Amino acid sequence: MFEQLVDGILWDIALVIFFVGILWRIIDVLRRGTRRDLSVPRNSGVPGAIMANIRGFFPRREIAPRVRMKVIAGYMFHLGLLILLFFAAPHVKFIAEHITGFSWAAMPYWAFIVTAQVAFAGLILLWIHRLLHPVTRLISRRDDHVGAILVFLVMLTGCMALAEISSELRVFHRFTVELLMIYFPFSALMHAIMFVPSRAYSGATFGRRGVNL
């Protein structure tokens, strides 16, 4: 019963909410539009927007020592999660069967385990840091905690199902994934997409003035 629900209708609902939700959020930004900047530019804003999107991946030298922990743990978690998402053998198989129709090389089991450990360490460190640092403790919203816990649960159920010996564990994992997909478009998890226009807007503004963001 639960298995049918999770593999069937709930999956379809989650998929629709996930993609339509994201699309709607993007349209919501674009539809507001920005007024044309009427000041005479020093440089074009386009390279600024592109450069800001690239440079945003690296912390500035001036603050790097102060944010080392956030950057290292952040990269561990984000890269780990991305690699797990697209290169874990069960995921490759699932994506090929249900979404793309074609597959690609998955990583070996040991790489999978190491990646998962790196991602878990990153996520746990980031969350502990969020709770302990006076700044993040002050500015974190309920949404930030819910997002972190949901992602943790998805990863935890995923690793619980690693032995692939029972459908209960697989269904449990898929269920948490569906919860995450439904929650995603309405939450701060949207930063996974919105960082692109956000960096572009700022990068263009600064770029027009001749400043590299």
Add this chain to the structure above:
Amino acid sequence: MAAENRHNSGRVRKIVLFCVFSLLVVVTVPLIPYAIDAYAVAGKQASVEKVAALENPAINLWNDVRQRNERTQGLTQVQGVDSGVLINKAGEDWRRFRVEQLVPYGAWFMGGILGAIVLYYLLKGTQMMPGGPTGVRIPRTTLNQRTAHWFTAGVFWLLAVTGLILLYGRFVLIPILGSEGFAVTASACKEMHNLFGPLFILAVVAMFVLFIKGNMYNLGDLKWFAKGGGMFGGHVSAGRFNAGEKTWFWLVIMFGSALCVSGLLLVLAALVPGREVLSLAHMFHGISAVLLIAVSFGHIYLGTVGVEGTLDSMTTGSVDAAWAKAHHDQWYAEMMNDSAAVEAADQEQGSGLVEGGVAKPGQAPGV
């Protein structure tokens, strides 16, 4: 305002403590009768075997196969570790140790410590700060130390819970979940345990590096031990860490390392020559785990409901001057001489940006 905050955080703390305690009680107490049971059953089986051994006519051959008198290796064309052994007696010894000793004694030990703590709490209650909080804050831990602590604590409990399920699940969970239900639970726990295990290595290393300073024993610690750490009254003098804290630190480092090494051997079983190494590793793993879990009850008790104001050092990173004076008088005197640090923490309630005060630009917190 500050009083309200304290009141609030006190309430939150009580709720958290209640949850943690309930969890511990729920996990441990039900194990006790099963452990007693298992002990009795194992005893019976042992006496049956003794009788059978006396009356068998092909006793020499069978004794060799069973490896009763000495370790015998047969000849075989199969190449591999232990392939010349028909019946691995060491395996049986290990099984017996696990079922007859580790399981029941472990349960008694953990349950006993927990019971003693509850009893102590009921008799003595929370040890309050003498004279109440002064409002003067003294920085005690850095953000990195606290991060390492909670990382270790988180990973430790994830491993402890999954490990205990694997150790006691047969007695506790099969009656509730049934065999199939437990098989699924056990598989999930084993995967989680193996995956999170290596993170504990990082945690132990981080704890060692970040907390070694101030945790070396000195002569004054003997006095502390002699007075029982002030558990039964009387004043005990201590520096930054008292002898009890130092002991906990070294227990974590030593038994934590034992857990890491034995755990790695068990995870990488395919690379380990011989089952005996593995059973030995398992023995060490089980004993160390039970010991650390049991002592951690005491650590958690003292850090939370046991002593007022202790938890602050792991949340905000600073402690009240009254707390420091009562429990770490030598360290208190040292810190009060460094008035700049106290002022900074006082102002910021220990934002813990950088040890000993407010951060300066370009001053790296360090990892």
Add this chain to the structure above:
Amino acid sequence: MSTPLERGVETLKAQVDARVEAYFSSCTGCGVCAEACLFYLESGDPRYTPIYKTEPLRKVWKNDHTLLGKLSSSIGLSEPMTESDLSDWEELVYDGCSMCSRCSMVCPVGIDIAYLIRKVKEGLAAAGFVPEGLQMAGERALELGSPMGLTEKSLRNAISGLEKEAGVKIPIDVEGAEYLCMLSSAEIVMYSEYITALSKIFSAADITWTLSSKYFEATNTGVQKGDSGLAVQLLERMVKVATELKVKTVISPECGHAYTTFRWDGPNILGREYPFKVMHILELLDQLRADGKLKTSGSFDERLTYHDPCNISRRGGVLAQPRQLLNQFATNFVEMDECGEMNWCCGGGGGVSSNERAEPLRLKVFNIKKRQLDALNVSTLVTSCSNCRTMLEEGLEHNEMENIEVIGLTELLADHLE
């Protein structure tokens, strides 16, 4: 008649645009911005975290522009805006932020936090939560034409004094001059050497220029306060005099926020392009240098450093010019450890300097600059913003560092003309 809260909330609602939407949707509360903020680092108070200062706008956006927010608002689950959501932020935004934009440079998801804080100010100003000092400066700017209360008469007196004293000619209201130089009030009452320097430089380069007696003030209190209506009125006056005098280029003085406001934000605040060009005085000087019209002689051998005004460097893009100009004659020019687009603010930008209440905090955050200067052991500190200059002088005095002389770049250059 609506309540202050309603006015504030309505104004904040109107501030939400695509950028606000993208910015708030991207914020994960990572706290990196705090590590770039001088107010947080020096006070240690997490409430000065840059993104926390935008909380009123974020709350309005959340309740009014997101699906979950609207849903929970409609069933009464969301926390509605209260007056304290605005009043409690007055101190954070006006006293605890100099709009230096250093946070915007480091945000991992690229949020221009200063852009958001500027919008929060609109809401606070509409609700009337503005520090008295800034409020008064705005009123003086509107009524008298200058936030310091200077009038045409004060300007004329100052100029005749200067002409007598230095023996230079300072043109006023010359129609058809090539350049119209705007001023900040501080340059009339405290740093009039700047005007003398202009006169020397323009005559050396043989270029026509003029001041305007009708409206000379380049600063815009409307922008500092977050009052777009006032900002438009003040900008219109500036456009009007420039158009009437038929100048080709308007020169923004040695003032940081005047430059960003007039050069970059002005056309967008007015909603139309200017019929003239706007340049910062340093841009013009560097262009004259490149064209060979501005030759220096002699050298300045004392150890000196350059303080980047945030609005000229980071938000204005005038980064290379001051360095090229200084290198012509300064033989002992050293840079601070963090300079250029990642400089540290003097602490008095964004209207903080007009807000007497903020003085203790401002002097506290000056410690960053103090440490930067201590590390260099310089005897001269050059800058190109009269507001920075005042703040630096006050900060140095407060820290008993008067052995360091603060000087404007234009003035220093005029002393080394061929």
